[in-house]
Amino acid sequence: MSSEEPLQSTPSEENPEKKLSKKELAKLERQRKRQEAAAAASAAAGVSAVTLEAEDPLAANYGEIPLNDLQSKEISGKKWTEVKDLTNELKDQVVLIRGRAQAIRAVGKKMAFLVVRERGFTVQCVLTVAQDVVSPQMVKFATSLSRESIVDIEGVISVPTQPITGASQQVEIQVRKLYCVNKAIPALPINIEDAARSELEIEKALQAGEQLVRVNQDTRLNFRVLDMRTPANQAIFRIQCQVENIFRQFLLSEGFVGIHTPKLIAGSSEGGSAVFRFDYKGTPACLAQSPQLHKQMSICGDFGRVFEVGPVFRAEDSFTHRHLCEFTGLDVEMEIKEHYSEVMDIVDRLFVTMFDSLNEKCSKELEAINRQYPFEKLKYLRKTLRLTFEEGVQMLKEAGVEIDPLGDLNTESERKLGQLVLEKYGTEFYILHRYPLAVRPFYTMPCHDNPKYSNSFDVFIRGEEIISGAQRVHVPEFLTERAQSLGIDVKTISTYIDSFRYGAPPHGGFGVGLERVVMLFCALNNIRKTSLFPRDPQRITP
């Protein structure tokens, strides 16, 4: 309990008149040591610019914080301000911030500018040599900082008359104290500035005869921790979090229960070769390709309506812009009373709610993405368009694209149909249902009036599939027959099939890839941009 008490202690500034207390003396002593350590460290690093003079009377106002002071040494009660909260309402106030030295610029020997970034927001900090506040040595120290180092800055907020173009916040900090918390190596493998640059900017510069650095996708991913720091990436993953959140909140409000099904599966998941196999205490096992079987079993277990957010694993050798070996599945399964349109109704309302909410609540994030990767806002209807597969085939036919009416759409015909739908109905988000049975998994319920078709659907955004759903076969004998007819060894899925022997309600559901939703909503060109640490057949690091 005692470690909590200093939180209530009186800040020393409140008694400016009194003599130096024991505590203050100790503080000065610490600052002196800090300064010495900083000087030693700088010397060791061979940074010639930093020839700190120990006799600087303002030495306590800057330097490197030794590690020991960062090991939870004290709870000072100091008030920290976030960079995003630095506005002109704070004019003339003293603030304390922690962030990264994004850019450092010396102006002669008596002045320096530091742009400090915290979670994507930036503020300009100014050091000006002034008696009793900033020494020339302190300016030197500032300009010797390596970019992306973590710094603590104390200073006074000022509001310049001119707009600030180099930072997000429209105030400056007149620096009084500057400490380095953690140094970045001087030569970073990629610069945030380069990683944050749009193609447009690179091309414009090229036209003006300047060659700017373009950071390619693989380099970004190799140094993902740096790449993540760009405003666009900060925004992408905040939007991803929001997508998941809306998904959950919408479903919870509709009586769904969030569940977690196992990823470690005996046998071979839903069959097929695209599974990662491993040994489970002597038993052959694999990683779940989807929560399909277990979410259906949860419906047999009386949960009525369930959803799951979790990783799904695909060992496929897909080298496309839209496939990953591991991604986050958003899965739904629900009892249906009469018709699989009940499932499509959920898809409809869920996604319209989601798109509305993203446009409304994530405007800053969408702007940040737009600056680096310009895109058009998604066009969608208040009530989602539903077309049958046959209608889709017909539309393609009329546009001169012949496809097998009982086959699947390939990427090209999906895109073409998306284009036709946009022209005719004015939407980039629609549902295509009654797919041919032959192209759907064994557990898909055939149509009541034509066994060549199925009670299934796919959902498209900007001409690309993001959701697959269907009514499922809930009769064990029929399910067995369907599995066998597709060459699946029913022994490996016997507990799944048995689940339907104890009374099973008609049901259906769908699955969505979280990364794909974000990619397509923001019209990004590669799914690796929406996975924090993507896994593809050639990448399992970092």
Add this chain to the structure above:
Amino acid sequence: MSSEEPLQSTPSEENPEKKLSKKELAKLERQRKRQEAAAAASAAAGVSAVTLEAEDPLAANYGEIPLNDLQSKEISGKKWTEVKDLTNELKDQVVLIRGRAQAIRAVGKKMAFLVVRERGFTVQCVLTVAQDVVSPQMVKFATSLSRESIVDIEGVISVPTQPITGASQQVEIQVRKLYCVNKAIPALPINIEDAARSELEIEKALQAGEQLVRVNQDTRLNFRVLDMRTPANQAIFRIQCQVENIFRQFLLSEGFVGIHTPKLIAGSSEGGSAVFRFDYKGTPACLAQSPQLHKQMSICGDFGRVFEVGPVFRAEDSFTHRHLCEFTGLDVEMEIKEHYSEVMDIVDRLFVTMFDSLNEKCSKELEAINRQYPFEKLKYLRKTLRLTFEEGVQMLKEAGVEIDPLGDLNTESERKLGQLVLEKYGTEFYILHRYPLAVRPFYTMPCHDNPKYSNSFDVFIRGEEIISGAQRVHVPEFLTERAQSLGIDVKTISTYIDSFRYGAPPHGGFGVGLERVVMLFCALNNIRKTSLFPRDPQRITP
């Protein structure tokens, strides 16, 4: 689009006077076929009790619904009522419900009772032979239903004068129509009634000379889909969903971002032998033991405060009541300004909020669990107690339990300390911090004043550990040194260590097991009770 239209069609009851329309004739024809199919199916199943007579003029009011009618044949626009919503406000109204035939009882040949269950709620349905409504054959059909079959029931709500003890709802349905949607096999491997029984009930019966069936844990798990249907299990997994939800909502409100880190990891995760290994396209790989390394990397990537909910995998051979090979991790990582108490502050407020919310919003679920597994409400303080490890050791010592002051607590001493804390401070939820460094992972930050201790903590509920947390080492050279000193091959975690070379803020975090929180909040005796499909060294099915 056209498939949606029937939703707007006028229900036929609104024109009772007019002659039978084409649609109605078709409906009667369908009912006739349904009846025939049911008779045929019953005959095929050899159910001797069901000697359905085709000439029953009321044959259309009951029977088995043929599969074809369940393949999304029509959208009738019928209104369905949930069992939980059946209250005496609906007196004299006609309702339509779908649920399971939980219990079936014949009273002579002219009456039958059916208890129908939907998502844990039950209602008593009464069939009484009456001209033009219920035939003796219909009563026969009802009594021939196998338990747990899915049925559709239409009838009129009546309110009996006596309280109903055999069902949750205090109204009855006077049945007019009864269809079987899906049959359960007649001999279920476990009965829901047996699975829902408390130990107390079994013992009481035994004292009265009656031997009731006790379903053991393994049998439950073998037939988990049946076991899930008990009121206690319905409640447990709804509470689990709520725990996750509060976790997320609390952290989102505190500026955390939800992330997803990869489960497929090159090399050997955080080291140690307890990992599941597999081959990733020719590269040795393993399943993540926790999101530890990647959540820290996300902090280096400027997300400031992150959380993750996802599966974690442990290949340990632990056969205890509290270990699983796969469980759901609730992980948190955050920048800290000065002290690891900032992390403990989050733990404190998060869990107090969670417990408050569970007690408030899940009272029905907690009651349901209490009926089968009686437990005392968790005792916790408004401000969570924090003790240092040394204080804990001292308390144990004073109680006559000597433990190594630089070792870890074993299960026994954890329990003992929990007991002492409860006696002294009146809480079953507390934080123990400043653990010996030697018993913590390599990435744990040592204390500033004593390298034998660390800036770490564990959190306990009812004498069992549920959370581990700490400040982390954010200096790459020191991190390397710590890893090497613990015999970890730093080459396998080089991208992790490199993340700290680009400027890393001081940070800390913690991890919680979702299943453990639910188990200990409800004082359940086995973690397998709070995992939907548990995985342990001996179980990878269903």
